[in-house]
Amino acid sequence: MFSRQQILLAEFLGTTFLLATVVGSGIMAERLAGGNIGIALLGNTIPTGAILVVLITVFGPISGAHFNPAVTLAMILNGDLKRVDGVPYILAQIGGGIFGVWCAHMMFAEQVLQFSLKERFGPGQWFGEFVATFGLVLVIFLVVKFKRDAVAMAVGLYITAAYWFTSSTSFANPAVTIARSLSDSFAGIAPFSMAPFILVQLFGAVAAWAVYRIFDTKN
Numbered sequence: 001m002f003s004r005q006q007i008l009l010a011e012f013l014g015t016t017f018l019l020a021t022v023v024g025s026g027i028m029a030e031r032l033a034g035g036n037i038g039i040a041l042l043g044n045t046i047p048t049g050a051i052l053v054v055l056i057t058v059f060g061p062i063s064g065a066h067f068n069p070a071v072t073l074a075m076i077l078n079g080d081l082k083r084v085d086g087v088p089y090i091l092a093q094i095g096g097g098i099f100g101v102w103c104a105h106m107m108f109a110e111q112v113l114q115f116s117l118k119e120r121f122g123p124g125q126w127f128g129e130f131v132a133t134f135g136l137v138l139v140i141f142l143v144v145k146f147k148r149d150a151v152a153m154a155v156g157l158y159i160t161a162a163y164w165f166t167s168s169t170s171f172a173n174p175a176v177t178i179a180r181s182l183s184d185s186f187a188g189i190a191p192f193s194m195a196p197f198i199l200v201q202l203f204g205a206v207a208a209w210a211v212y213r214i215f216d217t218k219n
Contacts, residue, residue, distance in 0.1 A: 002062050002063075004085075004088070006062060007063040008063075008088055009092075010063035010065070011059075011066060011067065011089055011092040011093055012092040012095060012096035013059070014055045014058075014063070014065055014067045014096065015092070015093045015095075015096030015097045015100060015175055016096040016097070016099050016100040016103065017051060017100060018048075018051060018052065018055060018067050018096075018097070018100060018176070019096070019098075019100025019176065019179045019180070020100040020101075020103045020107075021047050021048055021051040021100075022047075022048050022100075022176065022187050023100070023101050023104035023105070023179075023180065023183045023185060024047075024103075024107055024108065025047035025048065025187075026183075026185050026187030027104065027110065027185050027186065027187075028043065028108070029042075029043025029044045030186040040186055041163065041164075041169065044163070044186065044187060045160055045163040046160065048159060048160070049156040049160030050156065051156075052152070052155050052156040052159055053152045053153055053155075053156035055067065056156070057152045060151065063089075064080075065152075067093055068093065068136075068174070069089075069090040069093055069094070069173070069175055069202075070133050070136075070137060070174055070202055070204070071136075071137060071140060071173075071205065072086055072093070073086070073205050074137045074205045074209045078141070078209055078212070093175040094175045094179070097176060097179030098178070098182060101179045101180070101183050102182075104183070105183065114182065114183060114184045115181065115182060115190075115191055116180065116181050116182070116183055116184045116185070117184055118189055118193075119193055120190065120193045120197065121193050124167045125167050125197075126168075126196050126200045128166040128169075128170075129166070129171060129172065129197050130200040130201075130203060130204040130207075131166055131204070132162045132168060132170035132171070132204070133172040133200070133201040133202075133205055133208070134204035134205070134207050134208045135158060135162065135172075136155070136158055136162070136170075136172045137204065137205045138208040138211060138212060139154055139158050140154075140155060141212040142212065142215060145216070159172070168197070171189070171201070172201060173201065174197075174198040174202065177189060177194050177197045178194065181193075181194050
């Protein structure tokens with residue numbers, strides 16, 4: 001049994017490494033791609049999927065490896081996490097995400113404090129975020145129920161694919177969205193673009209939970 005402090009530290013560290021990877025690989029990819037956006041996106045995608053496999057494997061037994069307020073919300077709705085634990089989880093995720101962005105900036109000698117100027121706006125991108133988050137949460141629920149030992153690989157592969165099949169490049173995570181607004185890099189999102197992304201992410205998580213209930217044989 002892990003203590004509350006250990007669980008929250010796992011969520012903080014996991015989200016820190018996730019965002020350090022997302023933003024750091026985005027900076028590296030943009031520098032090396034020579035202006036080829038497709039190559040830069042590929043260079044951002046592979047490390048993100050890979051680190052998710054590692055982080056879920058490492059921190060899953062400690063905190064459940066949510067690293068994502070949308071996942072935490074879905075777990076509360078499903079009765080897998082107490083409501084009283086939801087806010088600390090989410091604060092740890094947001095704090096870890098922001099710290100991860102700052103770590104990436106420091107590693108690449110970028111200004112630590114910055115705001116993104118990259119607009120991500122419009123119905124297509126919002127629907128893309130709904131699809132990305134709906135799919136992610138549904139994958140998590142179904143794999144945990146039917147093949148728990150495959151969770152890390154399933155999530156990593158899903159996000160790797162969703163980077164490419166969704167119009168928004170699959171943020172699928174309010175903590176990631178907030179943190180990436182603080183990086184004016186390839187991976188950034190302008191602060192004014194955040195609110196619609198977060199809203200549809202949460203809606204997608206709730207919709208995924210509702211669909212999962214259809215497959216939940218205990219009901």
